[in-house]
Amino acid sequence: xxxxxxxxxxxxxxxxxxxxxxxxxxxxxxxxxxxxxxxxxxxxxxxxxxxxxxxxxxxxxxxxxxxxxxxxxxxxxxxxxxxxxxxxxxxxxxxxxxxxxxxxxxxxxxxxxxxxxxxxxxxxxxxxxxxxxxxxxxxxxxxxxxxxxxxxxxxxxxxxxxxxxxxxxxxxxxxxxxxxxxxxxxxxxxxxxxxxxxxxxxxxxxxxxxxxxxxxxxxxxxxxxxxxxxxxxxxxxxxxxxxxxxxxxxxxxxxxxxxxxxxxxxxxxxxxxxxxxxxxxxxxxxxxxxxxxxxxxxxxxxxxxxxxxxxxxxxxxxxxxxxxxxxxxxxxxxxxxxxxxxxxxxxxxxxxxxxxxxxxxxxxxxxxxxxxxxxxxxxxxxxxxxxxxxxxxxxxxxxxxxxxxxxxxxxxxxxxxxxxxxxxxxxxxxxxxxx
Numbered sequence: 275x276x277x278x279x280x281x282x283x284x285x286x287x288x289x290x291x292x293x294x295x296x297x298x299x300x301x302x303x304x305x306x307x308x309x310x311x312x313x314x315x316x317x318x319x320x321x322x323x324x325x326x327x328x329x330x331x332x333x334x335x336x337x338x339x340x341x342x343x344x345x346x347x348x349x350x351x352x353x354x355x356x357x358x359x360x361x362x363x364x365x366x367x368x369x370x371x372x373x374x375x376x377x378x379x380x381x382x383x384x385x386x387x388x389x390x391x392x393x394x395x396x397x398x399x400x401x402x403x404x405x406x407x408x409x410x411x412x413x414x415x416x417x418x419x420x421x422x423x424x425x426x427x428x429x430x431x432x433x434x435x436x437x438x439x440x441x442x443x444x445x446x447x448x449x450x451x452x453x454x455x456x457x458x459x460x461x462x463x464x465x466x467x468x469x470x471x472x473x474x475x476x477x478x479x480x481x482x483x484x485x486x487x488x489x490x491x492x493x494x495x496x497x498x499x500x501x502x503x504x505x506x507x508x509x510x511x512x513x514x515x516x517x518x519x520x521x522x523x524x525x526x527x528x529x530x531x532x533x534x535x536x537x538x539x540x541x542x543x544x545x546x547x548x549x550x551x552x553x554x555x556x557x558x559x560x561x562x563x564x565x566x567x568x569x570x571x572x573x574x575x576x577x578x579x580x581x582x583x584x585x586x587x588x589x590x591x592x593x594x595x596x597x598x599x600x601x602x603x604x605x606x607x608x609x610x611x612x613x614x615x616x617x618x619x620x621x622x623x624x625x626x627x628x629x630x631x632x633x634x635x636x637x638x639x640x641x642x643x644x645x646x647x648x649x650x651x652x653x654x655x656x657x658x659x660x661x662x663x664x665x666x667x668x669x670x671x672x673x674x675x676x677x678x679x680x681x682x683x684x685x686x687x688x689x690x691x692x693x694x695x696x697x698x699x700x701x702x703x704x705x706x707x708x709x
């Protein structure tokens with residue numbers, strides 16, 4: 275006996291209008307359980323959609339370029355009743371609030387975090403829309419108003435929505451933001467930052483044009499917004515990790531049978547968490563109106579990782595409460611998911627502070643950009659042996675460069691320097707992390 279089974283988009287939490295970027299099946303194909311039938315892409319990552327049945331594809335209901343949501347029909351499959359059918363996986367999406375690792379080859383820049391909750395200067399600079407007594411109240415649902423607030427958009431600036439009776443829709447808000455970011459808006463006698471003129475490069479020789487991925491484009495928009503809105507300061511220093519590295523090497527030799535590899539990044543994560551507990555402002559975010567600080571009682575740290583699809587920031591959760599072994603296992607799992615393009619939005623949400631490392635490449639120093647709405651980011655470059663004076667003679671020591679960028683609205687120079695000293699204190703002698 276045979277029957278028709280529908281493959282649908284599983285529970286993806288509070289994520290809507292997911293782009294279909296690849297369909298890997300067609301009518302007549304024989305598929306098996308967990309085979310990838312399509313690839314979906316959100317604004318933070320791409321994900322493979324697995325087959326929930328084994329059988330013959332009767333009809334494919336989506337195509338590249340479509341937008342799907344939870345429950346959208348992907349394909350209809352004819353299966354034998356004896357064949358396995360598995361329930362659709364449930365992807366739990368966490369609600370938004372918001373040294374060297376050879377395996378993941380991290381890079382310098384930070385990646386996009388949950389939606390930036392910082393008002394853009396251009397939005398503030400827009401002239402108020404006058405209409406009726408006391409101005410015009412925009413017609414929009416509560417969900418759209420929340421979406422606009424998260425982007426720092428004043429709905430009164432959108433004079434006409436595309437919905438029924440002029441109601442403002444999500445696409446109207448997105449279009450408004452694109453206009454602000456791409457075209458620039460004149461305000462109060464001044465002008466926005468002018469666009470850079472791009473010449474016709476083909477007159478100089480052969481060229482090839484390739485479109486940016488969705489992740490690349492949104493990362494660029496996010497970084498531009500952060501750069502324009504945050505007064506950032508970067509503090510450079512270095513720390514002696516000679517003893518830490520000797521302990522790490524010995525630990526890997528002792529624990530080699532466990533199959534767990536301890537990297538220097540794990541010690542940096544633990545030292546950063548200890549310093550954040552000592553300086554709570556580094557575990558906070560500025561409110562949208564800029565009038566208050568939101569202190570977080572949880573402590574999650576994001577790790578910027580380069581992937582073929584672009585930069586992503588998987589988040590290690592509750593790092594202060596986990597052992598090095600637990601963190602090593604979690605980092606390995608999320609690194610593998612990042613390389614395979616299987617990170618879910620929930621894997622990249624809820625970060626309190628980020629680490630961006632060039633340790634696997636080189637360099638002496640750089641200026642990482644804060645992953646707003648976080649208020650700070652720690653950069654790491656390649657350690658090297660240097661002569662260090664101990665008061666009597668020069669001795670060879672392994673020195674690690676660190677770069678701390680912070681939001682100067684929240685953190686002043688003295689606290690930034692004190693925080694870096696705390697990080698160095700824990701890295702210089704990792705036994706202090708046990709106290």
